[in-house]
Amino acid sequence: MDKNILAQLEKITGKDGVLSTPEDLAVYSYDGTFAEHRPDAVVLPRTTGQVSQIVRLAARERIPVVTRGMGSGLAAASVPFQGGIALTMTRMNRILEIDEANAAAHVEAGVVTADLQAAVEKLGLFYPPDPASIRHSTIGGNIACNAGGPRCLKYGVTGDYVLGLTVVLADGRILHTGGKCIKDVVGYDLKALFTGSEGTLGVITEALLRLTARPEFARTALVEFPSVEDASQTVNTILRAGVVPAALELMDETAIACIEAAMHLGLPLDVEAILLIETDGSDEAAVLREMEAVAEICRARGARQVKVAADETERASLWRARRSLSPSLARKAPNKLGEDITVPRSAIAETVRRLKAISAKRGLPIVIYGHAGDGNLHPTLLFDKRDPGQWAKVEQMAAEEFALALELGGTLSGEHGVGTLKRPYMAQALGPVSIEIQKRIKAALDPLNILNPGKVFPD
Amino acid sequence: MRLDDLNCIRCGLCLAVCPTYREILSETASPRGRAALARKGLEGELELSPNLFEQMYACFDCLACNDICPVGIRPADLAVEMRAVQEQLRPAAWKKTLFGGLIPKPRRMEFATLPLRLYEKLGLRRLVYALGLRNLLPRQLRDMESMLPHLPQRPLRQALPEITEANGKTRYRVGFFLGCAQSLLFAEESAATLRVLARNGCTVVTPKATVCCGMPALGYGRSDLAQEQARHNIELFERAQVEVNVTDCATCGSTLKDYGHLLADDNKWAARAAAFSSRVRDVSEFLMSIPLEKPQGRVEARVTYHDPCHLRRGQGVWQQPRALLQMIDGLEFVELPEADWCCGSAGSQLITHYETSLKVLKRKTDNLASTQADYIASGCPGCQMQLNLGVRRQGLDVQVVHPIALLDRAYRQESEVSRLRRNQEISHSTAKRKNDG
Numbered sequence: 001m002d003k004n005i006l007a008q009l010e011k012i013t014g015k016d017g018v019l020s021t022p023e024d025l026a027v028y029s030y031d032g033t034f035a036e037h038r039p040d041a042v043v044l045p046r047t048t049g050q051v052s053q054i055v056r057l058a059a060r061e062r063i064p065v066v067t068r069g070m071g072s073g074l075a076a077a078s079v080p081f082q083g084g085i086a087l088t089m090t091r092m093n094r095i096l097e098i099d100e101a102n103a104a105a106h107v108e109a110g111v112v113t114a115d116l117q118a119a120v121e122k123l124g125l126f127y128p129p130d131p132a133s134i135r136h137s138t139i140g141g142n143i144a145c146n147a148g149g150p151r152c153l154k155y156g157v158t159g160d161y162v163l164g165l166t167v168v169l170a171d172g173r174i175l176h177t178g179g180k181c182i183k184d185v186v187g188y189d190l191k192a193l194f195t196g197s198e199g200t201l202g203v204i205t206e207a208l209l210r211l212t213a214r215p216e217f218a219r220t221a222l223v224e225f226p227s228v229e230d231a232s233q234t235v236n237t238i239l240r241a242g243v244v245p246a247a248l249e250l251m252d253e254t255a256i257a258c259i260e261a262a263m264h265l266g267l268p269l270d271v272e273a274i275l276l277i278e279t280d281g282s283d284e285a286a287v288l289r290e291m292e293a294v295a296e297i298c299r300a301r302g303a304r305q306v307k308v309a310a311d312e313t314e315r316a317s318l319w320r321a322r323r324s325l326s327p328s329l330a331r332k333a334p335n336k337l338g339e340d341i342t343v344p345r346s347a348i349a350e351t352v353r354r355l356k357a358i359s360a361k362r363g364l365p366i367v368i369y370g371h372a373g374d375g376n377l378h379p380t381l382l383f384d385k386r387d388p389g390q391w392a393k394v395e396q397m398a399a400e401e402f403a404l405a406l407e408l409g410g411t412l413s414g415e416h417g418v419g420t421l422k423r424p425y426m427a428q429a430l431g432p433v434s435i436e437i438q439k440r441i442k443a444a445l446d447p448l449n450i451l452n453p454g455k456v457f458p459d
Numbered sequence: 460m461r462l463d464d465l466n467c468i469r470c471g472l473c474l475a476v477c478p479t480y481r482e483i484l485s486e487t488a489s490p491r492g493r494a495a496l497a498r499k500g501l502e503g504e505l506e507l508s509p510n511l512f513e514q515m516y517a518c519f520d521c522l523a524c525n526d527i528c529p530v531g532i533r534p535a536d537l538a539v540e541m542r543a544v545q546e547q548l549r550p551a552a553w554k555k556t557l558f559g560g561l562i563p564k565p566r567r568m569e570f571a572t573l574p575l576r577l578y579e580k581l582g583l584r585r586l587v588y589a590l591g592l593r594n595l596l597p598r599q600l601r602d603m604e605s606m607l608p609h610l611p612q613r614p615l616r617q618a619l620p621e622i623t624e625a626n627g628k629t630r631y632r633v634g635f636f637l638g639c640a641q642s643l644l645f646a647e648e649s650a651a652t653l654r655v656l657a658r659n660g661c662t663v664v665t666p667k668a669t670v671c672c673g674m675p676a677l678g679y680g681r682s683d684l685a686q687e688q689a690r691h692n693i694e695l696f697e698r699a700q701v702e703v704n705v706t707d708c709a710t711c712g713s714t715l716k717d718y719g720h721l722l723a724d725d726n727k728w729a730a731r732a733a734a735f736s737s738r739v740r741d742v743s744e745f746l747m748s749i750p751l752e753k754p755q756g757r758v759e760a761r762v763t764y765h766d767p768c769h770l771r772r773g774q775g776v777w778q779q780p781r782a783l784l785q786m787i788d789g790l791e792f793v794e795l796p797e798a799d800w801c802c803g804s805a806g807s808q809l810i811t812h813y814e815t816s817l818k819v820l821k822r823k824t825d826n827l828a829s830t831q832a833d834y835i836a837s838g839c840p841g842c843q844m845q846l847n848l849g850v851r852r853q854g855l856d857v858q859v860v861h862p863i864a865l866l867d868r869a870y871r872q873e874s875e876v877s878r879l880r881r882n883q884e885i886s887h888s889t890a891k892r893k894n895d896g
Contacts, residue, residue: 019487022508022510023487023505023510023511024485024487026495026496026499027486027487027492027495027496032470032471033469034468070471070474071469072470072471088486090485091484093484112475133471135475135476136472136475262529262531324472324527324529326470327472327529330530331529334466
């Protein structure tokens with residue numbers, strides 16, 4: 001990047017806020033995927049005011065601005081394919097206020113989600129969204145991708161907890177939208193517009209988040225199913241029985257084997273699937289009663305065993321294992337491509353069956369796991385990218401997975417986002433009217449197309 | 460280096476547990492970043508520049524990333540191996556002098572610490588404090604000065620007998636490895652280790668000619684020098700004919716346990732090194748594996764415990780020191796939040812990466828303050844020095860000790876108690892006699 005521009009950036013953030021050695025640029029070239037492209041400079045602002053000045057400068061100089069947090073995204077949404085500034089929010093990591101009376105937290109975008117949760121839980125409050133990257137992703141990134149997680153089944157996704165946002169617009173102006181009111185119907189819901197916009201409409205610098213009461217009790221069960229078909233059928237039976245578990249996760253045999261290799265928890269290696277089910281609430285008897293009802297359904301639907309975690313340590317280690325599942329699959333093959341197609345929950349069993357059929361037809365393994373309770377599955381392809389034959393198959397199989405989801409009334413992505421990886425399928429998923437409207441929104445907010453260019457929409 | 464070791468999938472789990480990342484908050488200071496730089500450097504995408512290697516030295520080698528990596532690559536080991544790559548490309552002469560000369564030869568190091576000993580003896584420390592002269596020193600020097608423990612007048616290596624007999628019948632014949640830093644800077648604690656071992660039926664052989672375990676050389680990319688040191692130490696312990704090799708230094712322990720790996724490719728030494736390593740135990744690990752005598756004395760204090768990285772993750776030893784402390788009557792054990800988070804010492808990081816080291820330390824002492832403990836125990840001289848500095852910087856009323864020193868105190872207090880009791884009995888019987896008379 002031009003020395004003069006680097007100097008101007010340094011003037012805004014201070015010297016330690018601008019990185020530009022080849023080593024710095026190389027490590028800011030990736031996110032949680034295999035995609036890579038180097039930025040021309042890395043800028044680490046500390047305040048909304050600094051972000052505003054940076055974007056103003058970028059707009060004047062027509063420099064792309066690609067906002068990122070800790071770089072754990074799974075859609076290549078924060079990879080700067082056109083170079084420019086990697087605007088890194090990790091140093092804006094202050095929790096500005098926890099308002100107990102209004103059950104709201106005001107935070108900067110770079111706060112690590114698990115840190116916020118720990119802080120509010122100390123006060124008996126609760127911030128439910130729990131993406132697997134909870135300890136290595138930021139609130140800003142979670143909002144920009146509308147992150148999900150296991151608990152979304154009962155509590156909803158990140159967007160359901162956004163009360164308000166501070167956003168730096170493409171011309172550097174600062175927008176405050178929303179507030180501490182739970183109800184607010186004055187004007188368009190702009191915070192909802194920026195939620196999930198993947199850095200293409202503005203830079204989220206602060207958020208006002210809704211909190212709820214912390215459930216005091218939780219029980220987690222590990223349920224073993226000899227048949228994956230029985231396991232997926234059971235998901236629907238439970239959800240129709242009037243119980244709302246906090247989480248209802250499915251893992252197939254390959255997923256179980258990978259976790260076991262990484263964590264040594266003594267998981268069963270002779271079953272086709274396990275369900276990980278949690279019930280929670282503030283009444284211990286009710287939590288236990290719900291768990292007992294769930295266990296009974298599981299046994300009646302073919303479960304071999306229902307093991308309820310004996311204590312908090314055991315429960316925590318089950319969830320830690322679940323969170324490390326996706327990366328641990330890398331033990332099986334040099335490359336993996338994890339999708340997050342989502343279907344209406346009535347179609348879960350059929351989706352699992354047909355994913356298996358795709359795998360059998362093409363001869364490449366698909367590991368199936370995910371948040372079965374809300375229909376959000378993570379079919380993951382294992383392959384070796386160096387083998388051109390395999391790579392061609394991977395591209396075909398991914399297309400088939402997406403087609404399957406759409407055919408069953410589902411969607412391409414439940415929680416990872418579009419980035420660049422799902423761009424080719426957008427037209428098919430949304431249709432021309434929706435695409436056209438969305439492009440006009442983008443053009444209205446970012447007429448120079450400097451905010452995360454080349455993402456989300458097909459050209 | 461195997462290319463498999465470089466197959467990072469960039470999930471980012473390691474960012475959550477890396478003490479340098481969590482302070483600096485830039486990818487360049489993260490395990491994932493270092494793994495990417497190593498790969499790109501070795502595959503030719505990036506130049507193997509001084510700045511690239513500098514990032515490898517910015518790793519505190521706390522091993523937390525090794526532990527959490529779900530793929531099983533070991534980013535911390537990778538950073539250390541890259542330092543060796545740099546040595547092969549452009550060897551630094553000063554490392555040969557320091558790690559090949561001064562550090563492995565304890566006698567020379569004892570000489571090197573002589574000024575400190577004199578400083579101590581002549582009461583200069585007190586004078587310096589009294590005059591407030593420390594404020595004249597640059598901030599970093601002042602911090603380093605306040606880290607220095609009070610040295611005994613004679614190095615332990617010279618004061619110790621080669622063989623310390625067990626109290627009573629010999630149940631175990633134990634070799635004791637004198638760690639350079641531990642026995643030089645915290646000699647009284649190593650003396651306590653010997654007393655506790657003897658008390659529990661160990662006849663202890665302390666080979667005096669041992670040299671440095673090799674960790675500093677390894678940390679600076681000179682595994683060749685570490686291998687020489689390993690061979691020397693192995694031979695000494697073979698001659699001592701002991702059942703176990705005990706050390707009271709977390710770092711020495713993790714290095715000694717790794718000799719088998721360090722010399723795996725040396726046909727002549729591989730088997731001997733593996734046999735040596737299989738006998739190495741941290742002192743808390745060894746004591747909790749034998750029928751340890753419960754001390755009758757008490758230590759009335761609130762005590763917390765900091766896990767040295769090279770003990771907990773390096774050796775998987777974390778329950779034993781806690782169990783050992785909890786054996787002591789009167790001692791109220793309180794768990795330290797984030798007890799296994801690095802303290803920022805990491806060998807020489809306070810010197811080489813001062814600002815980061817202090818930030819990491821601050822996180823530790825904030826956690827320490829929340830425990831309201833009177834003592835923080837930790838079996839690593841590097842951690843102890845760093846914690847001492849943190850306690851002073853934050854003005855905490857906490858003493859830093861080796862866990863064995865507290866056990867030793869409980870044992871010694873017990874003899875004190877029984878002496879008092881005996882005296883009481885004597886005076887009681889004297890009184891009785893008087894009454895009878």
